[in-house]
Amino acid sequence: MTLLSVENLTVAFPGRRGTVNAIEDVSLSIEPGEILGMVGESGAGKSMTGAAIIGLIEPPGHIAKGRIVLEGERIDTKSPEQMRRIRGRRIGAIFQDPLTSLNPVLTVGDQLIETIQTHLKLPRAEARERAIDWLRRVGIPAPEARIDTYPHQYSGGMRQRVVIALALCAEPRLVIADEPTTALDVSVQAQIIALLRRLARETGVAVVLVTHDMGVIAETADRVAVMYAGRIVEVGAVADVLNAPNHPYTEGLMASIPRIGPRPEILPQIEGAMPRPHARPPGCAFAPRCPNRMDVCSEQRPELEGSAAAAVACHLKAEVPA
């Protein structure tokens, strides 16, 4: 059974200048144990999609359209209290900045044990055993001693390991990892990615990996969804999307990754900037920047067509191989 499916999700923010849709008509699905990468520029709606899934959209933002279904059960209509029981227990979350994600006045153990006890009614001693075990699994040396220390006594990379342990300690089936490596040193990034991949394999947890780093996607994800201006423009297996992108935006993204070898004079870049949510053009949002723009592009919005395995929203690829 599909673990999570998001169907035609629109998140709206009412404001003084009218309602703005942070994401529009987003559909995606994820199978158990799968790692789905989500890439896109800042403001493309990657994190907003993650926040919608765990039910933590900042008011006045709200889900205006669509559904979120977790293990066959619709969750976007649940009460805040029901949603709280799902968060941590069935859907975990890993945050971007390990330096600010941990409470500075509580020990690492306190935070882990409380999370475990909130969801898995265990006695404290047993919860503590589990907490130590999780610290060991995420690669904290001497976990029996480190469990009683405070976050400031850990380095950035170690703290991100603690954050991962916190996200997984109540054994959710799905984890939303929002830019888990962005705030880390490059050398530590690779370790954290390897750890995530290992834990996903060991526990069978599915991961939605939100990032703007194509390298991380290439290394980690099974499938990738590319977002642009609040919509998914392309979905497919990582190898396919990276090697043979179908959408001109994905193509541009790929072309602008520096490669090892003879250096080009100028690194290719996509001209222009992503339109802001309240100034999106009526047709394809990428049309103003698209090198292959056609007349239809600025009039009619292309729908995402294809299967979950490979889909693209572009008039050029109307006859994309399914």
Add this chain to the structure above:
Amino acid sequence: MLGFLIRRIIQSIFVMLAVALIAFMMFRFMGDPVNSMVSENATTEERDEVRERLGLDQPIWVQYGRYVARAAQGDFGLSWRNARPVSTLLAERFPATAELVLVAAGLSLLIGIPLGIFTALRPHSFLAQSLQFLSLIGISLPTFVTGILLILVFSVWLGWLPSFGRGEVVDIGWWSTGFLTLSGLKALILPSVMLCLFQLTLIMRLVRSEMMEVLRTDYIKFARARGLTNRSIHFRHALKNTLIPVITIFGLQLGGLIAFAIITETVFQWPGMGALFIQAVSFGDVPVMASYLVLVSLIFVIINTSVDLLYAVLDPRLRVDGARASH
């Protein structure tokens, strides 16, 4: 931690020495003390004799040294007005001020913190908005005005509470307490309400803004994302972080309470140190003024040191003796 404590104590000694110097200088501002001790037609020999007997012929630094040495033993000399030891006068008056300040400080915390939390958690509710508005009045109204209004309403119009004095007090050793009699407790209400009102509104507004700040942090968002209960997020995760800056301000304000007590004690004729000080000022009773200054400074220093120690209890990042960050 021990090193920190020793450092703080040494710093405090220097602060107290400086305060003692200022207090000592007050004696010189009042002119030659010998003039006020001998009769108008005393001879120069008689004057010199008095001067010598009191040690006033010594160099000023020797006199200062003696003053400090005697003050350290609790001997602040005699009051010029009623010729009793200043230390005795202060000891008589200290319990009244201490009880007043204690009750006012307690009230401001016990009411201010819950109200602050409430207005932070329900910022848009009608009650929170009203409290915010009322607190503005509390912060801007001068305390003597609120004191006089309180007397007008509760003593003059309603006749519920006494408008002056401490009521009956019970002596426990040298400490006289108003906590043990009904009239003592009733007499405490109006002055402590007047004294705490400013602190209370300050603490409420401070807790509110700190709490709202903390609730926006990543670690609170992450706690929500882990499905922790609202109760735990608000009162365990957020409150502890909120209270750290609140304690700093409260520590500073506690000293302020003692200073403001002068006004409250004057309005309510409360027989405390503040009232003693005001009397001393009007009679030019320098030993009492100087000793009050030294005593209040000592209390400030003790409070500030305690607050610094409290930090370490609340904020693990300041516990310097703990394990260092490892990588």
